[in-house]
Amino acid sequence: xxxxxxxxxxxxxxxxxxxxxxxxxxxxxxxxxxxxxxxxxxxxxxxxxxxxxxxxxxxxxxxxxxxxxxxxxxxxxxxxxxxxxxxxxxxxxxxxxxxxxxxxxxxxxxxxxxxxxxxxxxxxxxxxxxxxxxxxxxxxxxxxxxxxxxxxxxxxxxxxxxxxxxxxxxxxxxxxxxxxxxxxxxxxxxxxxxxxxxxxxxxxxxxxxxxxxxxxxxxxxxxxxxxxxxxxxxxxxxxxxxxxxxxxxxxxxxxxxxxxxxxxxxxxxxxxxxxxxxxxxxxxxxxxxxxxxxxxxxxxxxxxxxxxxxxxxxxxxxxxxxxxxxxxxxxxxxxxxxxxxxxxxxxxxxxxxxxxxxxxxxxxxxxxxxxxxxxxxxxxxxxxxxxxxxxxxxxxxxxxxxxxxxxxxxxxxxxxxxxxxxxxxxxxxxxxxxxxxxxxxxxxxxxxxxxxxxxxxxxxxxxxxxxxxxxxxxxxxxxxxxxxxxxxxxxxxxxxxxxxxxxxxxxxxxxxxxxxxxxxxxxxxxxxxxxxxxxxxxxxxxxxxxxxxxxxxxxxxxxxxxxxxxxxxxxxxxxxxxxxxxxxxxxxxxxxxxxxxxxxxxxxxxxxxxxxxxxxxxxxxxxxxxxxxxxxxxxxxxxxxxxxxxxxxxxxxxxxxxxxxxxxxxxxxxxxxxxxxxxxxxxxxxxxxxxxxxxxxxxxxxxxxxxxxxxx
Numbered sequence: 001x002x003x004x005x006x007x008x009x010x011x012x013x014x015x016x017x018x019x020x021x022x023x024x025x026x027x028x029x030x031x032x033x034x035x036x037x038x039x040x041x042x043x044x045x046x047x048x049x050x051x052x053x054x055x056x057x058x059x060x061x062x063x064x065x066x067x068x069x070x071x072x073x074x075x076x077x078x079x080x081x082x083x084x085x086x087x088x089x090x091x092x093x094x095x096x097x098x099x100x101x102x103x104x105x106x107x108x109x110x111x112x113x114x115x116x117x118x119x120x121x122x123x124x125x126x127x128x129x130x131x132x133x134x135x136x137x138x139x140x141x142x143x144x145x146x147x148x149x150x151x152x153x154x155x156x157x158x159x160x161x162x163x164x165x166x167x168x169x170x171x172x173x174x175x176x177x178x179x180x181x182x183x184x185x186x187x188x189x190x191x192x193x194x195x196x197x198x199x200x201x202x203x204x205x206x207x208x209x210x211x212x213x214x215x216x217x218x219x220x221x222x223x224x225x226x227x228x229x230x231x232x233x234x235x236x237x238x239x240x241x242x243x244x245x246x247x248x249x250x251x252x253x254x255x256x257x258x259x260x261x262x263x264x265x266x267x268x269x270x271x272x273x274x275x276x277x278x279x280x281x282x283x284x285x286x287x288x289x290x291x292x293x294x295x296x297x298x299x300x301x302x303x304x305x306x307x308x309x310x311x312x313x314x315x316x317x318x319x320x321x322x323x324x325x326x327x328x329x330x331x332x333x334x335x336x337x338x339x340x341x342x343x344x345x346x347x348x349x350x351x352x353x354x355x356x357x358x359x360x361x362x363x364x365x366x367x368x369x370x371x372x373x374x375x376x377x378x379x380x381x382x383x384x385x386x387x388x389x390x391x392x393x394x395x396x397x398x399x400x401x402x403x404x405x406x407x408x409x410x411x412x413x414x415x416x417x418x419x420x421x422x423x424x425x426x427x428x429x430x431x432x433x434x435x436x437x438x439x440x441x442x443x444x445x446x447x448x449x450x451x452x453x454x455x456x457x458x459x460x461x462x463x464x465x466x467x468x469x470x471x472x473x474x475x476x477x478x479x480x481x482x483x484x485x486x487x488x489x490x491x492x493x494x495x496x497x498x499x500x501x502x503x504x505x506x507x508x509x510x511x512x513x514x515x516x517x518x519x520x521x522x523x524x525x526x527x528x529x530x531x532x533x534x535x536x537x538x539x540x541x542x543x544x545x546x547x548x549x550x551x552x553x554x555x556x557x558x559x560x561x562x563x564x565x566x567x568x569x570x571x572x573x574x575x576x577x578x579x580x581x582x583x584x585x586x587x588x589x590x591x592x593x594x595x596x597x598x599x600x601x602x603x604x605x606x607x608x609x610x611x612x613x614x615x616x617x618x619x620x621x622x623x624x625x626x627x628x629x630x631x632x633x634x635x636x637x638x639x640x641x642x643x644x645x646x647x648x649x650x651x652x653x654x655x656x657x658x659x660x661x662x663x664x665x666x667x668x669x670x671x672x673x674x675x676x677x678x679x680x681x682x683x684x685x686x687x688x689x690x691x692x693x694x695x696x697x698x699x700x701x702x703x704x705x706x707x708x709x710x711x712x
């Protein structure tokens with residue numbers, strides 16, 4: 001696997017001779033002659049006449065090899081070897097120096113100062129960069145064959161005239177070259193020079209050009225982050241986290257505290273990147289991002305990105321008020337399922353080495369991922385603070401829509417409906433707004449809103465969400481709180497909730513009796529958003545998935561200050577003694593725990609009160625039964641429905657209506673929806689449809705309906 005990688009790198013990056021200035025010719029001659037000597041001379045045991053390339057022969061100042069020797073002519077071979085030794089001696093006596101005024105030399109100087117490289121480390125890096133650019137030197141290095149660490153150290157010492165101890169220190173894993181990620185040695189096996197020694201991705205290409213300053217050299221490793229577009233006020237759902245994290249980072253920057261690492265995780269497009277930029281701007285710190293592509297636009301692979309991070313840490317360590325941002329870390333850290341021989345391009349070192357990197361970083365760092373589950377727990381435990389950033393709550397989604405659609409003719413009602421989409425992310429809002437803005441001039445003013453809804457629906461559907469938000473329930477009857485039949489007066493309840501701001505209430509009773517509708521009314525009266533959840537929103541096929549969604553539901557309500565209304569709550573509060581599977585018990589336990597810890601307003605709605613766990617019943621501050629409509633309430637709703645349909649109300653229907661006995665507000669809503677397809681001709685037919693709705697109810701067997709006989 002490694003050999004294939006090595007060959008592909010050579011094929012892609014093979015440089016031209018012109019990449020190395022002529023000022024290097026004297027030192028190149030000495031290097032190549034020394035390498036030929038180390039390989040046993042022109043005709044050593046490891047060589048034949050085709051080994052040394054024409055580029056290497058020319059750079060060494062040797063005469064061309066082609067056609068000079070007759071096979072088996074020892075005198076010619078001896079003469080050639082003598083000539084070679086004479087050239088080597090002359091080059092040694094000339095003592096050529098490394099050029100100092102070339103672009104490569106200037107860049108090495110800048111890089112050495114920024115990364116804290118000593119003289120030997122700069123010389124070795126300089127040599128490696130030239131070797132990657134000059135075909136003759138590359139060929140001479142290849143002639144040395146597979147290199148162990150010891151033979152590599154000897155090669156560099158003898159070729160560059162450095163002390164062996166200085167070379168060994170420079171190549172040590174704890175040395176500046178490796179620590180900064182600029183250069184490293186593969187110690188897994190013996191490889192030729194170009195496979196044994198590697199350089200940070202993109203660095204060789206950038207080193208040969210002229211730059212205004214050292215920062216341009218780092219472009220393939222890390223770059224200055226774009227300016228933030230938002231403020232902390234755009235993240236009210238993270239207010240508690242930001243209240244802790246902001247002063248913590250301020251103190252870390254002020255005291256130069258080491259090992260400060262913040263992990264932010266959540267789904268794609270939820271605003272994680274913008275949150276990091278916003279926090280940095282709020283702190284007045286300069287933010288640098290680890291590059292994901294090099295100067296040519298080619299993607300930077302996982303190992304090279306991690307080395308780019310290490311270089312950023314080194315360069316920025318002695319500068320005040322800097323932060324580092326490492327995005328998409330799932331491409332770098334080894335997933336749990338990957339074995340030590342995985343071919344994935346990620347951090348392949350031992351955990352201890354990665355953990356040490358996290359514990360000793362001098363510059364506070366943000367680490368961001370879309371997939372927290374693939375990270376090894378040993379890494380996750382090293383982060384000081386972990387933030388989960390999911391799609392923002394409804395109030396924040398509404399604000400983002402307002403800001404992004406400010407210049408587009410979209411009415412408030414449509415924005416309200418779009419904000420109900422739980423799958424709506426900041427990136428998605430920005431994208432569909434951009435498309436709508438681009439086609440806006442060719443559309444009529446009345447078409448912009450529908451186009452936005454269509455674009456949003458397409459995108460949400462592609463992401464696995466419904467085109468229609470589940471909370472956008474159509475209301476076909478005018479809601480009137482006096483038209484619900486409860487076993488207690490709800491007016492004091494509303495006042496108590498308004499005064500205290502918290503409470504756990506259970507609404508129970510037959511379907512359609514107005515439990516959910518009253519929850520909506522309650523939220524409106526309290527001037528709070530409503531977070532409506534159903535069992536189908538929370539059930540998850542994976543072990544522990546439902547429990548996580550339950551916890552997230554309460555957290556979302558807490559962050560938004562919403563009235564939380566859970567419909568079909570019996571799915572998560574059933575009697576545990578009757579559970580047949582262990583996960584049924586854990587779901588109830590999680591639900592009870594979250595209820596106990598929730599300090600807001602929680603309403604559980606159920607049609608199956610007799611199936612609730614006794615511990616759940618004790619946790620409700622109030623239990624309210626919603627029953628069938630009283631006769632006078634049914635008559636009021638009947639008159640309202642008839643007027644809505646344009647039907648004259650026949651007073652004779654009042655007696656027949658009161659005899660039904662099991663009418664609910666939901667029955668009237670159903671009949672009004674039916675009327676869109678088949679409008680009733682008169683109030684008698686309207687009454688007949690209400691009776692038909694009630695006949696299919698289980699309670700119709702226990703309560704007499706009997707309308708047909710009495711009204712005939």
